[in-house]
Amino acid sequence: MTNRRFRGWAASIAVLALMVGACSSGSSQSTKKAGAKAHEGVSVNVLTFTGPQIAEPLQRRAPEFQRLTGAKIKVVTVPFSDLYDKILTDMATRTNSYDAFVFDPQWMGDFVPPGYLEDIGSRVQGDQALKWDDIAPFFRDFSASYQGHTYTIPLDGDVEMVYYRSDLLKKDGIQPPATWDDYLSIAQRYNGKDLNGDGKGDYGSCIAKKRSAQSYWMFLAIAGSFLQTQGTSQGSFFDSATMKPLVNNPGFAAALDVYKRTTQYGPPGELNLDVGDTRGLFTSGRCALSMDWGDIGTLAIDPKTSTVQDKVGTVVLPGSRRVLDRGTGQLVDCNATTCPRAVDGVNHAPFAAFGGWSGAINASAKKDVKDAAFDFLAYMSAPGQSNVDVTLGKTGFNPYRVSQFENIDAWVKAGMSEAMAKNYLGAIRDSFQSPNMILDLRVPKSADYEGVVLDTGLAQFLAGELNTQQTMQQIESGWEKITNDQGRDKQKQSYAASLSVQR
Amino acid sequence: MDAGRLTRGRPVATRGVLEARTTRAGSALGPNFAVRTAFIWPALLVILFVSIFPLFASLYISLSRLELARGGFTFHFIGVENFRELLFGGERTHFLGVSRPLTALGWVVLVAGLALLCWGLARAWRGGVSLVGMAFRLVGAFIGAAGLWLLTHTLLSHGGRPGTVVVTLVYVAVGIAAQFLLGLGLAHLLTQGLPGQRFFRVVFLLPMMITPVGVAYMFRMLTDTSKGPLEPLWAAVGLTDFSWVTSPWGARVAVMIGDIWQWTPFMFIVLLAALESQDLETVEAAMVDGANRWQTFRHVTLPAILPVCTTVILIRLIEAFKIIDLPNVLTNGGPGTATESLSLHAYVRWRTLDLGQSAAVAYSLLFIVTLVAVAYVSLLRRRFAEE
Numbered sequence: 021m022t023n024r025r026f027r028g029w030a031a032s033i034a035v036l037a038l039m040v041g042a043c044s045s046g047s048s049q050s051t052k053k054a055g056a057k058a059h060e061g062v063s064v065n066v067l068t069f070t071g072p073q074i075a076e077p078l079q080r081r082a083p084e085f086q087r088l089t090g091a092k093i094k095v096v097t098v099p100f101s102d103l104y105d106k107i108l109t110d111m112a113t114r115t116n117s118y119d120a121f122v123f124d125p126q127w128m129g130d131f132v133p134p135g136y137l138e139d140i141g142s143r144v145q146g147d148q149a150l151k152w153d154d155i156a157p158f159f160r161d162f163s164a165s166y167q168g169h170t171y172t173i174p175l176d177g178d179v180e181m182v183y184y185r186s187d188l189l190k191k192d193g194i195q196p197p198a199t200w201d202d203y204l205s206i207a208q209r210y211n212g213k214d215l216n217g218d219g220k221g222d223y224g225s226c227i228a229k230k231r232s233a234q235s236y237w238m239f240l241a242i243a244g245s246f247l248q249t250q251g252t253s254q255g256s257f258f259d260s261a262t263m264k265p266l267v268n269n270p271g272f273a274a275a276l277d278v279y280k281r282t283t284q285y286g287p288p289g290e291l292n293l294d295v296g297d298t299r300g301l302f303t304s305g306r307c308a309l310s311m312d313w314g315d316i317g318t319l320a321i322d323p324k325t326s327t328v329q330d331k332v333g334t335v336v337l338p339g340s341r342r343v344l345d346r347g348t349g350q351l352v353d354c355n356a357t358t359c360p361r362a363v364d365g366v367n368h369a370p371f372a373a374f375g376g377w378s379g380a381i382n383a384s385a386k387k388d389v390k391d392a393a394f395d396f397l398a399y400m401s402a403p404g405q406s407n408v409d410v411t412l413g414k415t416g417f418n419p420y421r422v423s424q425f426e427n428i429d430a431w432v433k434a435g436m437s438e439a440m441a442k443n444y445l446g447a448i449r450d451s452f453q454s455p456n457m458i459l460d461l462r463v464p465k466s467a468d469y470e471g472v473v474l475d476t477g478l479a480q481f482l483a484g485e486l487n488t489q490q491t492m493q494q495i496e497s498g499w500e501k502i503t504n505d506q507g508r509d510k511q512k513q514s515y516a517a518s519l520s521v522q523r
Numbered sequence: 524m525d526a527g528r529l530t531r532g533r534p535v536a537t538r539g540v541l542e543a544r545t546t547r548a549g550s551a552l553g554p555n556f557a558v559r560t561a562f563i564w565p566a567l568l569v570i571l572f573v574s575i576f577p578l579f580a581s582l583y584i585s586l587s588r589l590e591l592a593r594g595g596f597t598f599h600f601i602g603v604e605n606f607r608e609l610l611f612g613g614e615r616t617h618f619l620g621v622s623r624p625l626t627a628l629g630w631v632v633l634v635a636g637l638a639l640l641c642w643g644l645a646r647a648w649r650g651g652v653s654l655v656g657m658a659f660r661l662v663g664a665f666i667g668a669a670g671l672w673l674l675t676h677t678l679l680s681h682g683g684r685p686g687t688v689v690v691t692l693v694y695v696a697v698g699i700a701a702q703f704l705l706g707l708g709l710a711h712l713l714t715q716g717l718p719g720q721r722f723f724r725v726v727f728l729l730p731m732m733i734t735p736v737g738v739a740y741m742f743r744m745l746t747d748t749s750k751g752p753l754e755p756l757w758a759a760v761g762l763t764d765f766s767w768v769t770s771p772w773g774a775r776v777a778v779m780i781g782d783i784w785q786w787t788p789f790m791f792i793v794l795l796a797a798l799e800s801q802d803l804e805t806v807e808a809a810m811v812d813g814a815n816r817w818q819t820f821r822h823v824t825l826p827a828i829l830p831v832c833t834t835v836i837l838i839r840l841i842e843a844f845k846i847i848d849l850p851n852v853l854t855n856g857g858p859g860t861a862t863e864s865l866s867l868h869a870y871v872r873w874r875t876l877d878l879g880q881s882a883a884v885a886y887s888l889l890f891i892v893t894l895v896a897v898a899y900v901s902l903l904r905r906r907f908a909e910e
Contacts, residue, residue, distance in 0.1 A: 101855075105874045112596040112876075134591045231857040232871070288749065289766035291858045464591075468875040476617070476860065476871075483771060483859030485684055497613045505588065 057090030059392035066379075066393070067107060068122035070097040073296075073315070073416025074176070074377050077409045078122065078400065085399050091392035101232045104467045111136040111382060119385040120393035125163040125172055125375040126466045129514060132166045133464070138381040141170040143394050150398045154421045158452055162459060163375040163420075167517055172378035173397040175406065177420025179451040180241040180371045183316045185215065185308050186333035196335045197309070198366055200242060200278045203338050207285035207309050216305025216327055224285030226298040226307035231479035233294040236470055237373040237460075238311050239279050239478050244369035244458045245339040246271035246351075249359050255519045256369065256458045257469075259346065263512040265499040267474075268492040270351040271344030276481060276488050283482060291482055303328055311337075313373070314418030317444040321435035322413045330437050334447040336454070339368035361456040370451035371458045376420055411436075418448070425449055463514040465502050473498030585882035598879075605883035617860055618868065618884070620686030622676035629679030636671040640664045666894060687860065687868040687884075688891065694779060694864060695843045695895075701783045703836060706790025711820070714798045724795070731788040739852030742781040743768075746853075771861035774854045778862050781849045790835055797831035798824070833903050840899065844892045865891075 068075055075097045082093035096118065098106050107121050108130065131137050144152050144164075150173070152160065159174040182203065184196050188210060197203040203225070211224030228235045240256075247266050248256035258265055266272065283290055287301060295312060302310040303319050303326040310316060319325065320332040343359055345352040352358050359367040379397035381390050399405060403423055409415045410424055411434035419425055425448070431441035451457060461469060474495055481491040503511050585605055587598040609618045625633065647660050674692065677685040685693065709727055713720050730738070746767040748757040757763055767773040801824060809819045825832075847866035850856055856863035856871065863871070865888040873881035 101874060105876050108591075108876050112591060114595060130591060133593075134595070135593050230855060231859075232855040232874075288764045289747065289769055291769040292766065292854060465875070468877065472871065472875050472877075479857050480859035483769070483857065483861060485771075485859040485861070494613070494616075501608075501613060 057088070059388070059395065060090030062090070062388050062392040063092040063094065064120060064389055064393045064396060065094050065096055065118045066120045066122060066396070067096045067098070067103070067110075067118040068377070069100045069103045071416075072414055074122060077405075077412075077415040077417060081400060081405060082396075085396050088399075089392065089395060091396065093396055100234060101471075104471070107131070111384070114384065116382055116384045118382060119389045120379060120381050120397065122175060122377050122379045122397075125174075125378045126460055126462045126470075128166040128171055128380075129462050129464045129466055129518075131380070132169075132171060136383055137171045138383040138385075138390055139169050139171060140173070140381060140394060143398075144170050144173070147394075147398050149402050149404075151403055151421075151423075154403060154423050155401075156420055156422055156425075156452065158372065159376060159420045162372070162462075162518075163378050166462075172380040173394075173401045174376050174378050174420050175397070175401055176377040176417045177410075177424075177448070177452075178313050178372060178374045178376040178418060179448055179457075180237065180311060180313060180337055180373045181447050181451060182335050182337060183302060183310045183312060183320075184333045184335065185210075185305075185328065185331055187328075187331040188215065188308060189333070196333055197338045198335075198364070199340060200245070200338050203309060204278065204281055204285075207282060210308035211285040215308060222306045223287050223301070223308070225282045225309045226286055226293070226301045227282055227290065227311050228293055228295040228298045229283070229286075229291050229478075229482055230294045230297075231291075231475060232471075234374075235294070236475045236478055237371070239275065239474075240458075240460075240470075241311060241337055241371045241373060242278050243272055243275035244371050245337065245343070245367050246275050247344050248369045248456060248458055249343050249354075249361065249367050251361060251455050252457050252459060253519050255515065257461045258512075258515055260512070260516055260519060263503055263508050263515065265496050265503075266344070266346075267499060268496040269344055269349055272492055273488050274340070274342070274351060276491060279478070280482060291479075300325075302332075305331075314444075314448060315413060315416060317436075317440075318411060318415075318418075318434070319413030321440075323435070325413075329435070330440055332440065334444045336368055336447055336450050337370050339363075339366040341366055343367050361454070367456070368454060369456050369458050370454045371460070372452070373460050375460055375462070377417070419445065459518060461515075462518040463511050464506055468502050469499055473502070581882050582886065584878050585886050587879050589876055589878045601879070605879045606887075608880065609883055609887065614880070616684075616686060617863075618686045618688060618887075619673060620677035620689050621682075621684040622673070623680040623683035625675055625680050629675045632679060633671060633675045636675075637668060640667055640671075663898060667898075687863045687865050688887070690775065690861070690863060691844060691846070691865045691888075691891075693775065694782065694846050695840065697779050698782045698786070698843050698846075699836060699839055701779075702787045702790045702839065703832070705783065705787045707794050707832075709787070709791045710795035710798050713795055727791050728788045730785045731792075733785070735785065735848035736852055738781055738785050739849045742777060742784075742849070743853050746777050768854045769858050771858060774858060774862045778846075778849050778853055781853065782843070782846060785849075786839060786843075789839065793831060793835045794828065797828040801827050837896065837899060841892055841896055844888060844895075 066078060068078060071079070075095055078093070078095045082095060086092055103123060104127055107118070107123060107127070110116060110118050111131070112134070128137070144150065155164075155174055156177070159177060160170075163174045164170050164172045182197060184206070188194075189196060189206070192209075194206060194209075195202075197206055207224030209224065210222070212221045214220060215222040227238050229238070244256050247269075248254050254260075256266060287293065287306075293301075295315070298307070298310055299312065299316055299319055301307050302312075302316055303322070305327045316332065317334055320328050321330075323329065339362075341354050342351045343354060344350075345358060354362050354365050354367050359365075361367065379400065381393045381397070385393065400409075403421060406417065406421065407424055407427065407430055409417045410419045410421075411431055424430070425445050428438060428441050428445070431445070432438055436444065460466075463469075477486065477491050477495040477498070480486045480494075481488070486494060583600075584598065586602060587600045588604075590597050590599050608614045641664075644657075644660060644664055648657060652660065670692075674689055677683045677689050678693075713724060713727075733741075744751045745753050748754065748763050748765055748767070751757075754763070757765075767777045805823050805827070806819055809823045814822070845866050846864045847870060850862040850864055850867050851870070854862045856867050860868075865884060869881045869884040869888070872878075872884060
C-alpha cells in the first residue's frame, strides 16, 4: 500500500468514526430529551405466595409499573408453606435468583441478622410519594422495622377479628360475641340451621384448621385473651424473664378446649379447610360465625361471589372472664388487678397475627435492580394504589394507612354500606388501639416455633391423636428445644426487643 | 430348575476369565496399569461425585444443625443428636408412633410372626448355614422382630397410634399388594381375547400418565362430600356430613386408593408384556392334560412370569417408600400426622430449613428401604435356589 493510499483510507475511517460518534451521541441526547424511563431494561424477580390473594395486586399492577418506569416485574409464587424456606434457601445459598420478596415480616428475625435484607431506611425517607407517615405507627415500627432499622414496606394490615351474620343476630336479638363462651353458644344456636335459604343445614362456625397452612394463627387468636392481660409489652408466647413457653398452663388448656369445641359446630371437613375455603363458605352464607383477618369484610361486598352483602358484622376478637395468673399458674377471675385492661369484665387481647404482608429487597441484588424493586414496592404501597387495593377482596390486602381508615367514601364506593364500613373499620381500629393487643412472635426461628411445632401439635390435638395435656407438653418441649438450640439468652433478647416496639 | 444351575454356573466361568486376565496384566504391570487407571478413573470420579459424595454429604448434614451466618450459612456438628431426637426424644411419637398394650388380634399376629421368624432361623440352622450366615440371619431376625413389635403395638393395640415409619410401611404393603393383584387381573383379562383390548390397554395406562399432584387434587375433590363432583352420590347415601379426610383411617385409605389408582397401570403393563410373551405351547399342553383355567394359571402361567413379577414388585417397593405427593396435597399429612409418610416427615422439617433433622429422617428411610429390599431379594434368591 502506498503512503498516499494509506492516508486516504485513514482519513475516510476517521470521517466515518466521527459521523458514527455524532450519530450515537445525538441519539442518546434525543432519548434523554424524550424522558428516558427510570428503570428501562431492568428486570425484577419478586417472590411471594401463590395467589389469588397477595399475588393478584402485584401481578395486576406490574404492567402498569412497567409502562411508567420501564422496569419489568416478574412475580413468582409458591405455596405459603414453602415460602419461608424458598426465600431463605435462595439467600443463604447465595443463589439470589429473587430480587425482592413479599412475605411475613415475622421472618425478619431470621433474615435480618445474617444481612440478607437491604436496609431501606434512607430510601423510605427520600420517597415523598410513598407517604410513609400515613402508614399507621404499628406497621412502621413492627412490620417494617427490626431493631431500629427499616427493612420492609408494608402492603397489608393484619389483625384477627370475628365476623358474624348481622342479619341473623339482629333478627334474633342476639349481641355479637364478647367472650369465647358467647361465640360457642351462638355457633351452637345456628349450627345445622339453613342460613342461606337453600334448604340445607349450614354451620355455626367456620374456622380454618388445615395443617401446614395459616390455621395456627386462629388458635393463637383464641389463646391470647387467656394468656395476656397486662398490656402489649407483657407478651403471650413466653415469660420474657425466663423464656419459658406459655403453652403448658390452664389458660392454654382452656383455649384448646374452645378451639376443639368450635369444630363441633363447623363443616364436616373443617380440619382440612384453609382460610380460602372458610372465606368462601362464609361469603356464600353457609356460616353464622368465622374468624379471619380483614379479608372477609371486603370479600363479602363482592357481588360476584358473595350472597351476604350488607349482612356481615365485625367485632374485635372475643375475650375471656377468666385468665392465667402467671404467678400461681392458675386460671383466675378477671378483676382490676388480674385484668387491668378488661372491658366490662372481659379481657380482650386483639391479635395482630402475621403483621401484614410486607415487601423487602434482597441485599445481594444489583443496585439498579434494588432501585427498581424499591420503586415497585413503594408504588404498590403509595396511597394512590393501596387505598384502592385494600377495598378489593381479591387482593388480600387489608387497611394499614391512616387515610384508609379515615376515608369512608372509598369503602362506600367499593360497595360497602356506610354502616358496614364504619363497623368494619371500627373493629380494625379498635383492635390496633387496644392497649392489650398481642404482637405476633418475631424471634429467630418463629416459623419453626409456630409453623411446625405449634401447627403439628394443634393438628394432632384436633385429630384426637393427643389429649390436652399431651398437646401442651409436646408443644412446650418442642419450643424449649428450639430455644435451647438457638441459645436462650439470644432468644430472650430478641423476644424482649420485639415486645418493646412503639405503637 | 435348569435355569438356576445355569445362572449359578456363569459366575464361575466369568471369574476364571477375570483371574486369567489379572494374571496376564500382573505380568506386564507398567503400561497396562497406567492405561487401566486412565480409563477407569474418569468413570470412577463421576460415580464418586454423583452418587457417593451426596451420600456422605447428607450423612454429615444429618449429624449437624444448620445455622444462618452472615451472608450464608454454616453446619454445626452435633453428633447423633438428630437421630436421638427421632428415636428417643420429642420426635419419637411422630416418627415411631405411640405403642400401647396389644389387643387379642395383636397378640395372635405378634406370636405368629415371631414363630415364623424362629421357624426360619431353625430351618436355616438345620440346613447347614455357615456361622457368618447364621449371624446375619440373627441380626435380620432381630430387626424383623423389632419391626413386628412396632407394627403390632401401634396398629393392633388399645389406643396406639402409628408414626410415620409404620404409616409408610402400611402404604407400601397395602399399595403394592393391591397394585399387583389388580395389575395382574387386568393384564390377564386383556390376554383373554375380549373385544376392545386395544382401547382398554390405553385406558388402563392413563392414570400413570397423570402428574401425582393432579391425581392428589382429583382425589381431594372426589373425597369432598359437600361440594365435590361425587356430592350427589354422597348425598344419596347420606354421607354429606362425613369427611374422609378428617378420620385418620379414612384419610389413609383415601391416600392408598389414589396411590393404587395411579400405579396399578405400571404393574399392569409390565405383567401384560410378561403374559403375552409366555410360551403358549406349555399352556396348551396343560389344557390338553386336563388342567382347568385356575390350575393352568397357578402351575404354568404364574411360574413362567414369576421372575418378572418379583422384579416389578421390587421396583415398585423401592419407589413406594418415597410416597410424598399424595398425602401432601390430599391432606397435608393430616388429620394430625395420620397420613404423613417418611418423605413428607423429612419435607416438613426441611420446610423450616431444619436440614439436620430432615436428613436424619431421610437416612432412616434409606436404611429401612435397603433393609426391606435386601430381605426381599434374599428371600427370592433362596426360593429360586430351592426351585
